[in-house]
Structure formats: structure tokens, C-alpha cells
Amino acid sequence: MEKNKIIEEAKEILIKNFQKEGFTIPCEGLYPFQWKWDSGFIALGYAYFDIPKAKKEIETLLDAQWNNGFIPHIVFHTDSDTYFPGPDFHQSELHPQSSKKWRSTGMTQPPITGFILEEIYRVVEDKADMLSFIKKCIDKVYRNHQYFYEQRDPKNEGLVYIYHNWESGTDNSPIWDDIWDTMNPPEYEFERRDTTHVDASQRPSKREYDHYLHIIEIAKSHNYDDKEIAEKSPFLIQDPLFNAMLIKSNESLINLYGLIGDRSKIAQLKKWQEKSIQRYNEKLFSEKLNAYVHYDLRNDKQIAYVSSSSFSPLFAGIPDKKRAEILVKTMQERFGGDDKYLCASFDPTNERFNPKKYWRGPVWINLNWMLYYGLKEYGYKELSEQVKNDSIELISKAGFYEYFDSRKEIYVDKNKGGYGGNNFSWSAALIIDLLHN
Ligand code: DGY
Secondary structure (H helix, E strand, O other): OOHHHHHHHHHHHHHHHEEOOOEEOOEOOOEOOEEHHHHHHHHHHHOOOOHHHHHHHHHHHHOOOOOOOOOOOEEEOOOOOOOOOOHHHHOHHHOOOOOOOOEEOOOOOOOOHHHHHHHHHHHOOOHHHHHHHHHHHHHHHHHHHHHHHHHOOOOOOOOOOEOOHHHHOOOOOHHHHHHHOOOOOOOOOOOOOHHHHOOHHHOOOHHHHHHHHHHHHHHHHOOOOHHHHHHHOOOOEEOHHHHHHHHHHHHHHHHHHHHHOOHHHHHHHHHHHHHHHHHHHHHOEEOOOOEEOEEEOOOOEEEOOOEHHHHHHHOOOOOOHHHHHHHHHHHHHHHOOOOEOOOEOEOOOOOOOOOOOHHHOOEOHHHHHHHHHHHHHOOOHHHHHHHHHHHHHHHHHHOOOOEEOOEHHHHOOOOOOEEOOOOOHHHHHHHHHHHOO
């Protein structure tokens, strides 16, 4: 497909997925509400052709912020029976400070809104107009960061925890298998909806869902209290992607507050930032794997697997040049090769790799988007171009899917490597940005 045609199709997808209530669904059927990190990527796509919608997307998300600064992973602005688990399962009202206006989940997702605001500012022509919008909403984003540092960092390390795999964004990564091995949840009875929209072989198993629901039940039994969760949740992880997003967003807030002129917020953000970057480099790098990895706070050990999250610190400027070089070598050795598209979501050399299943191996456009900018920033021009061109090629061959098979052979006869939801909003939104670069 040629460039303009891709852009036009991508815009159509976003427009079609926009809901009259002022937010955009990730895709029809499978994900019928507003998701936190999706909304950020989507807003960036709109910034190229419909600025009011870009602003609206951010406003509707921030409107669901809780009184303690928390921003939920799904906001249930509307009713829908195509998704499980919905608002009646999550019961966000259990938390005393939850939004009285919107029901939501009681978990969050990677904090990308900060850097999205800066990206949108980069893209738009009318900087004054965008800055006045940013002035109106930036303190809410700041309060979200404050929430993370004050409520999600029990050891005061500058690294925040997640208590659920759905908070990571990389929902059923094989990394979580190690945690499931430490748990034995009941066999819940429930009606899955996701497998009515998508082939079950591309989605998590029933047993995996038992684990997912069980951690929510535990959090609910503590009324979603962060302190209690930190003490009791069997799933307690310092995630390299999540923390890299927070660090990248800190940097953007520092830059944006610089334009606005708020010295005290800048000073606080710099304090958080310095500590976070230092501890991230000390604690989340594995000398054995030559990559950043997840840290299991509950069992006090690194989880020794390489995934696309391992390279996300490049996007946030976390490694020094020497370590960036090591990281790039790891990426090329494990994830590269003429027979593969970059960048698989999980280590293709590991036995747990599955190129068809959700986050267990396929390529995701949002991670590629981060890797493109990260590699470019560190001066890896050729590799960054490869990540960008692979992303464009996957979409032009297979369509605007949620995730893509990383094996080139799949696309030879029939272009069948697109999996999960189709007409997927962030794939559309981010390809618009990549094609403008
Ligand atoms: C799902 O239902 O799989 C969602 O991605 C959770 O965020």
C-alpha cells in the first residue's frame, strides 16, 4: 500500500472507533471502552488531523481520575455486554477515593499521558493553543505521577510496582508464567467474551484468566488499598516498561513545566527522575542476559527473560551509551535476522516464544513506535529505520491488526499474519506518526 493510502485508511479507522461520548475504543467488540494507554497513542494520531478529538481523548481519560491521583486502566463511560470483566466485576466503588462520576477498573496502565502531551505539542502547528490546553490538564498528570511515587513505591526506591499483569500492558507475557507458578487460584466460573471476537489460539487460556481474576479478587478484598495490596498481592512487580514510561513522562513534564514556568514542580520531578533512573539501572539490568528485566518484589528476585519491554529504556534515555550498545546487540542477536520482522514481544530464542499469541511473541506497533524513537535518539539510524519500515510493511501486508506474526514466512503466500482485533486504533494512530517522520 502506498503511504497516503495507509494514512487515509488509518484516519478512517480512528474516526470510526470514536464514540459520541468523547473517547475512542481500541477496536470494536473486543475492547468497547476507553483504555488508559491506548487513549494516549490514539490522541497522538488525532493530533495530525483532528486536534479537538486529540484534546477530547485526553480530557475524557483525565475526567475519570480518582481523588488520590490514580488513573484507571479502563474507564466504563458506556454500557457494553461484549467485554468481560466489566464494571460489576471490578467494583471500583470499593475504593473510598474512586471517581464518583465514572466506574472503572481498580488497576492502572503504563503512564504515557505525560510524554503524549509533549509529542502532541511537537506535532501541532498552533503551539500557543496547545500550550493553553496543556496548562489546563498537566497538573492532573503530575498528580498521577505523585500517586505512583507516594503509593506504589513501598521501599522508596524510585521504582513503582504493578500488582496485575493487565497493569503492565503486556497482558499475557510468558514472564508472568513464573508468578502463576507461585499461585493456585480457584477455578472460577465465568463467561469469556474475548474468544467470541478472536480465535482462542491468539488469546490467554482459561487458567490464565483464573489467575487474572484471582488477583483482582484479592485487591477487592482490600478495597483496592495500595498499602494492603503491596503487602498481600501475590503479583508485585517492578516492570521495566511501566517504569520506563513513567521516566519518559517525567522528562516530558519537566520540559512542559519549563514552558509554563512552574519551578517547584520541576524541582520535585527532577528529584524523582534522578532516583528512578539510578535505581532502574542498578536493579533492573541483568548482566547475565545483557538486557533490562522485570523484578519480582514479592519473591525478591529478577525474572530472567528478555522481551520487547527490555529495550523500552532506550525510549526513555535510561541507559548510558555503553549499555545502549549492549542492549542493541542483544536485540539483534535474539530478535533480529532476515527471516524475522522486528521486534517480537518476547525472546524468539526462548521455548516460551509463541509468535501467534497475544503478548507471547507477536510484534506490537506501540512497542515498535517506542523502539524507533529510542534507537534513533541513541544514533542507531539503520536499525531504527528497520523497525519503522517493518511496522509499515506489516500493516500494508496484513492490515491494521492488534498484533502481527514476527515470522516473514507467514506472509509469503497469503498475508495472514495479523492477529487479535482488527481496525485497531493504536496501530492506526501510530502509523500516522511514523509515516510523517
Ligand atoms: C484484555 O481484556 O485482554 C485487556 O487487554 C485488558 O487490559
